[in-house]
Amino acid sequence: MKKPIYLDYSATTPVDPRVAKLMCSYLTPDDGLFGNAASRSHQYGWDAEDAIDTARKHVANLINANPKEIVWTSGATESDNLAIKGVAEFYAKKGKHIITSKTEHKAVLDTCRNLERFGYDVTYLEPKSDGLIDLNELEAAMREDTILVSIMHVNNEIGVIQDIPSIGKLCRARKILFHVDAAQSAGKTPIDVEAMNIDLLSLSAHKIYGPKGIGALYVRRKPRVRLEAQMHGGGHERGMRSGTLATHQIVGMGEAFRLAAEELEQDYAHALKLRERLLKGVSDIEENYINGDMERRVPHNLNISFNYVEGESLMMALNELAVSSGSACTSASLEPSYVLRALGRSDELAHSSIRFSFGRFTTEADIDRAIELLHQKIDKLRSLSPLWDMYKDGVDLSTVQWTAH
């Protein structure tokens, strides 16, 4: 069977063939580049260390950091854990209050929940209906004992871009550390840790055409940010994260970030063209709602709710497309997307959402096919939907007495 068209780039991207090619040379005996960077006594070790240093430069370059400020991790989830737990533990004497938002990734939310069990106090900000944090609310939540603010750059479900420079300014003025999860923004929109006053920044390789299983945490050196290590061992990565470095993974991440920096504008323009095409193509489908602010967002993501059509049945109908849904039915939990709910979307609209995300290898033909399928399948499902009938008959669904179950 033909594989579905891949429109789930926010979940993961394919590895760029140029990246994969370079990675392979660091695995096999052919090129003699398989060494352990911690081996200081021979050429194999030195070559691996050189390769890692180069990758470090590429990653640092994309975010305007110093290569010495990059700590390799297994991915953005580990980076989030290391940043939040590391700061919380090291600065516990200074205070135990952390501020984050309700639409953060689970790697941040669950880490904060865990810290609450150890006596930390966490404020979860409610975003506005456009998905953005209210800066006044953030400022009002800051206290004497606030040690960390953790806010993501680009949201994974709806693609909105938070006002990181303004948040950074607020934090710096109060000497509160600022952590940013940039897993969804690196390579998609510019990041400058200096200009944005970011102290800690989580990065992932596999969202930007690198391999899975590798990420990094930027840790500011001036003024110095301290962390309590979460992984103990040989003292790698200046003691912040022990463990033999995965040379081929790191080389892959470095190359992916080098390409991302080089092709950022090109990738952005490509994604924008596809997004506009998709938006125009679905605009004549009645009762569709774009989730998240239309101006402050990356073009690689479009999250749309098609009212009166349930998300899972729509995904089933769209089996020629690989997309994801905010509907409860697709996951083990019975709750619809917590991000869409936090935005104040009704349960119905949250249940009816589909996330399209695309990138470097998506073509206009892919988008055209998606548009064609959406028209067909939504028509079909609405012809099956009692809610659609009621809407067409002018019934206000909010006034109906439902038998909740």
Next chain:
Amino acid sequence: MAYSDKVLDHYENPRNVGTFENDDEAVGTGMVGAPACGDVMRLQIKVNDQGIIEDACFKTYGCGSAIASSSLVTEWVKGKTLDDAAQIKNSQIAEELALPPVKIHCSVLAEDAIKAAISDYKAKHQG
């Protein structure tokens, strides 16, 4: 999630999709579920003078299993007396469609829809 062939068949080719006139004395309508929960079923039956369900139709907002469950019960209730139709159990629906545990609530909803349609019909004919 993988769907059984029977769910896929009912989902691809739903049986008896449609609407009967609610004012028709012979029609009973059952609407169950809630949009907030992600599924709403509307099942309608047309009952003849002998008390036999001679036609049935549905419309469902919900996942594939919910659509398949309601499609299946429209087939099952046809030709049955009201009493026999009321005997249909959710476990039979779940078994026929090989629903996984997380989808059992779809079969429960279908059973509720039959019962609701029958009581609506009976309410119309009281007195």
